[in-house]
Structures are given as C-alpha cells and as structure tokens.
Amino acid sequence: MIAGFASSLYKKYQGSTFELLADTVFSALEMAGLDKNYVDGIYLTYLPGTFDGYANSHFFTNQVAQYLGIRPKFTQIFDYGGASALSMIHRAYKAIKAGEGETILCIVGGKATELRNKGVTVDAIDKAYPDVSLTPFDRLFRGLNDLNPVSDYALVANRHKYLFKSTDEQRALIAVRQRFNAMQNSKAMFRDPLTIEQVLKSPLVSYPLHLLEIVYPIDGFHVFVVSKRSSKSVLRNIDILGYGEAHWPFMPTELDEIVYTPAVESSKGLLNGKIDAFELYDSFTITVMLQVEDIGLAEKGKGGSFFENHDTTFKGDVPINTGGGSLNTGQPAYMSGGVILEEALLQLNDMADGHQVKGADVVFLNGIGGWNRSHSVSLVLGEKK
Numbered sequence: 001m002i003a004g005f006a007s008s009l010y011k012k013y014q015g016s017t018f019e020l021l022a023d024t025v026f027s028a029l030e031m032a033g034l035d036k037n038y039v040d041g042i043y044l045t046y047l048p049g050t051f052d053g054y055a056n057s058h059f060f061t062n063q064v065a066q067y068l069g070i071r072p073k074f075t076q077i078f079d080y081g082g083a084s085a086l087s088m089i090h091r092a093y094k095a096i097k098a099g100e101g102e103t104i105l106c107i108v109g110g111k112a113t114e115l116r117n118k119g120v121t122v123d124a125i126d127k128a129y130p131d132v133s134l135t136p137f138d139r140l141f142r143g144l145n146d147l148n149p150v151s152d153y154a155l156v157a158n159r160h161k162y163l164f165k166s167t168d169e170q171r172a173l174i175a176v177r178q179r180f181n182a183m184q185n186s187k188a189m190f191r192d193p194l195t196i197e198q199v200l201k202s203p204l205v206s207y208p209l210h211l212l213e214i215v216y217p218i219d220g221f222h223v224f225v226v227s228k229r230s231s232k233s234v235l236r237n238i239d240i241l242g243y244g245e246a247h248w249p250f251m252p253t254e255l256d257e258i259v260y261t262p263a264v265e266s267s268k269g270l271l272n273g274k275i276d277a278f279e280l281y282d283s284f285t286i287t288v289m290l291q292v293e294d295i296g297l298a299e300k301g302k303g304g305s306f307f308e309n310h311d312t313t314f315k316g317d318v319p320i321n322t323g324g325g326s327l328n329t330g331q332p333a334y335m336s337g338g339v340i341l342e343e344a345l346l347q348l349n350d351m352a353d354g355h356q357v358k359g360a361d362v363v364f365l366n367g368i369g370g371w372n373r374s375h376s377v378s379l380v381l382g383e384k385k
C-alpha cells in the first residue's frame with residue numbers, strides 16, 4: 001500500500017522550503033504513478049522555525065495544500081517530532097482501510113538552516129523565538145543556557161556509563177558500524193571510512209557525546225504515498241505487521257530513571273518472529289543503544305556489549321541502520337523518522353543498492369521524538385503472507 005516515496009536532502013538548500021517540499025511530493029507521486037488530483041489526504045509534521053524561518057504558520061496544512069495545488073478531503077498535523085513519520089503511515093493505512101480515502105500523502109521535513117543560522121538547537125528554539133512555548137513550565141527552563149536536546153542525551157549517556165559501565169568506545173562503535181553501511185549508500189552525505197579513534201577525537205560537544213555521535217541538521221523532506229489506487233506502482237504490497245506507540249510527557253527530573261525510553265512500552269510484544277533488519281532512531285549514538293535495550297534485543301545495560309558481540313552492518317547477523325542512518329544522511333529539519341522509514345522501504349523492495357540485506361522481508365522500525373524522548377513509535381513492516 002506504500003505506492004511511492006521520495007526524499008530530497010541538502011546540506012543547505014538555497015530555495016524556499018515550499019519549493020523543496022513540492023519537488024519531493026511530485027517525485028513520490030511519480031513513483032506511485034499517481035496524479036496529485038487523486039490525493040485525498042495530507043498528513044504532515046513540522047517543527048517551529050523549519051519552514052522558511054517562520055516560528056508558526058497559521059492553518060498550516062491549508063498553506064501546504066494551496067502551494068501543491070491539491071484539494072484534499074482531510075488533512076492532519078502530527079506532533080510526535082522524530083516519531084511522527086512512523087505513526088503517519090499507520091494512521092494512513094487505517095484511514096484507507098476505513099474507506100476515508102484512497103490516497104494519502106505523508107510528509108516529513110523542512111529546512112534546518114534558518115535555526116542553525118540563529119545559532120540555536122531545536123529544543124532551544126525559544127531563544128530565537130521567545131513566543132514559542134516549549135513546556136507548560138517554560139519559566140523554569142528559559143533561564144538555562146543549555147544545548148537541549150544534545151545536553152539531555154549527554155546526561156543520559158553519562159548516566160548509562162555510570163550505571164552499567166558502558167564505554168565511550170562502545171557508543172563510538174555504533175557510529176563506526178553505521179558509517180560502514182553509509183559508505184555503500186549513495187544517499188548518505190558522510191561516506192568516508194571512520195574509526196573508533198576518529199569518533200572519540202572529534203570535538204566533544206556535550207560530555208560524553210562527540211560531534212560524530214550527533215546528527216547533523218540539514219534541509220530536506222521525505223514523502224510517502226500510501227494508496228490503494230495505484231496499479232502502476234512497482235513496489236511490493238507492504239503491510240503493517242505490528243504497531244505500538246507510547247508517550248511519556250515528563251521532564252527528566254520526573255522520571256524514576258532516565259536510561260529508559262517509551263520504546264519499552266511501544267515495542268511490547270513486537271519482537272517476535274523473524275526480523276531481517278532494524279531501523280532504529282539515531283539522533284545520537286546513545287539513542288540507538290537505548291533502543292536496542294528497550295525493544296528487547298539486549299538486556300538493559302547490555303546495549304554496548306551487544307554491538308561488540310554482533311555484526312550490525314547490513315551484511316551482519318543483526319543488521320541495524322542498514323543505510324547508515326541519519327547520523328550519515330544528515331537529519332532533515334531535526335527529525336530522523338523519514339530517514340529510517342525510507343531505508344526500510346528500500347530494503348523491503350530490494351532497492352538498497354550496495355547495502356541490501358539479502359532477502360529482507362520484515363523490518364522493525366523504532367522512532368523516538370519530542371522533548372526528552374517523550375514519544376516512541378514502533379512499527380513492523382512486511383508482506384502479509
């Protein structure tokens with residue numbers, strides 16, 4: 001039912017965000033063999049500041065439809081940050097099965113350059129746009145000159161080291177393995193060989209996280225066309241074999257322990273049967289390590305040794321982030337969900353040139369998003385037998 005998909009990724013895109021969006025939408029529709037007039041629904045996610053620098057946009061889905069020249073029957077904004085892409089697909093399948101429409105565009109991305117130019121990270125956006133509220137407790141946080149979310153994940157990595165004796169080398173190994181996969185992926189931006197020493201020698205951004213353990217924000221979109229209409233699509237008839245989502249709207253100080261993510265709940269019961277590849281949200285190396293534990297590939301605290309004991313390259317016994325992940329493509333508009341979803345579809349359709357997992361029939365994806373890892377979405381894709 002995913003009939004087409006496309007991505008456009010740039011370190012710095014010179015045109016407008018809408019232009020970039022339209023290019024990607026029409027490429028995805030072309031793959032699906034569908035005209036824009038067939039589009040019934042538009043689902044999208046966006047973060048303040050990532051559409052030509054506007055902090056907020058009024059009736060935003062209407063603006064997007066207007067620019068694309070599409071007259072949809074329904075539109076919706078998804079607000080799970082990096083996890084939005086995966087939940088959109090699930091909602092689109094459900095809507096189509098319920099007969100609400102036949103074709104739905106799922107759109108993720110924007111431009112990171114405007115925020116970067118303002119010198120803020122995404123969760124510190126209130127420094128660039130004081131009217132954007134981040135939490136109901138904003139006043140408590142605005143005074144802190146931190147680098148959230150980098151500093152937040154650094155705190156977690158540090159806690160993980162303290163509790164479980166995980167090492168900087170183990171996290172660096174995750175970056176090295178992903179780079180190995182990226183070296184074979186023409187869509188990746190960073191493709192030079194990488195060693196553990198190079199990762200650990202890259203600048204320390206927020207202790208203990210180094211630059212090469214952190215996603216690099218770029219400009220770009222991913223668009224997925226979910227449709228039951230397209231007879232021209234050459235893609236396999238991929239179905240949703242498992243789905244879960246969980247939301248923890250808490251600040252770190254409210255959690256009993258910060259080394260867990262809501263993936264513990266969203267993935268419950270999904271890691272059964274044969275999984276050929278895993279696409280796990282990779283905002284930071286520590287994010288991948290946490291998910292390996294939280295989805296049940298390794299016991300809590302053993303994520304680091306899991307990577308030492310398994311070959312996680314696309315050729316390995318447990319392939320993880322088979323195209324190199326967003327650590328190597330760059331992170332479009334501060335969200336990696338589109339990157340992992342596109343890679344899963346390439347794998348499932350035998351289109352992952354150079355980095356194909358042999359016989360990839362089932363892929364497990366996990367997305368993490370929001371303030372302090374507040375959203376997790378788990379999705380298992382494959383053909384229903």
Ligand SMILES: CC(=O)SCCNC(=O)CCNC(=O)[C@H](O)C(C)(C)COP(=O)(O)OP(=O)(O)OC[C@H]1O[C@@H](n2cnc3c(N)ncnc32)[C@H](O)[C@@H]1OP(=O)(O)O
Pocket residue numbers: 081082121122123148149150190205211212213214215216217283327328331334335336368369370
């Ligand atoms: C749910 C979530 O997804 S939470 C995560 C949301 N995303 C984020 O918060 C993004 C976090 N990352 C960042 O904000 C930025 O990458 C920072 C602040 C860590 C570093 O940014 P800067 O200090 O501006 O780095 P800068 O642009 O100077 O990069 C230096 C060089 O390193 C390169 N580089 C940066 N990160 C990486 C990386 N992960 N891999 C490879 N190269 C990289 C850049 O391409 C650049 O190369 P160039 O000099 O050839 O152009």
